[in-house]
Amino acid sequence: MKLDKPSLETLIQRVDSRYTLAVMAAKRARKIVEKKEFDKKNIPANKPVSIALYEIAMGKVNYKRRIKGLK
Numbered sequence: 001m002k003l004d005k006p007s008l009e010t011l012i013q014r015v016d017s018r019y020t021l022a023v024m025a026a027k028r029a030r031k032i033v034e035k036k037e038f039d040k041k042n043i044p045a046n047k048p049v050s051i052a053l054y055e056i057a058m059g060k061v062n063y064k065r066r067i068k069g070l071k
Helices: 008-012 018-035 048-058
Strands: none
Touching: 008 018, 008 048, 018 048
């Protein structure tokens, strides 16, 4: 999947809210900074948050609700 820039519409389809998207991107960006683990081939970005957003748009990063009943 080749993306120019992941749009908010594309990203929001992968999560249930913008808040979840922000938390996912921040957590993944921290992991990228700490461990330098990501696929450079398919991602045309250099900054950790941009890389995280590309990965979310591609479906490489998922989330799981820990508390049921909350959105």
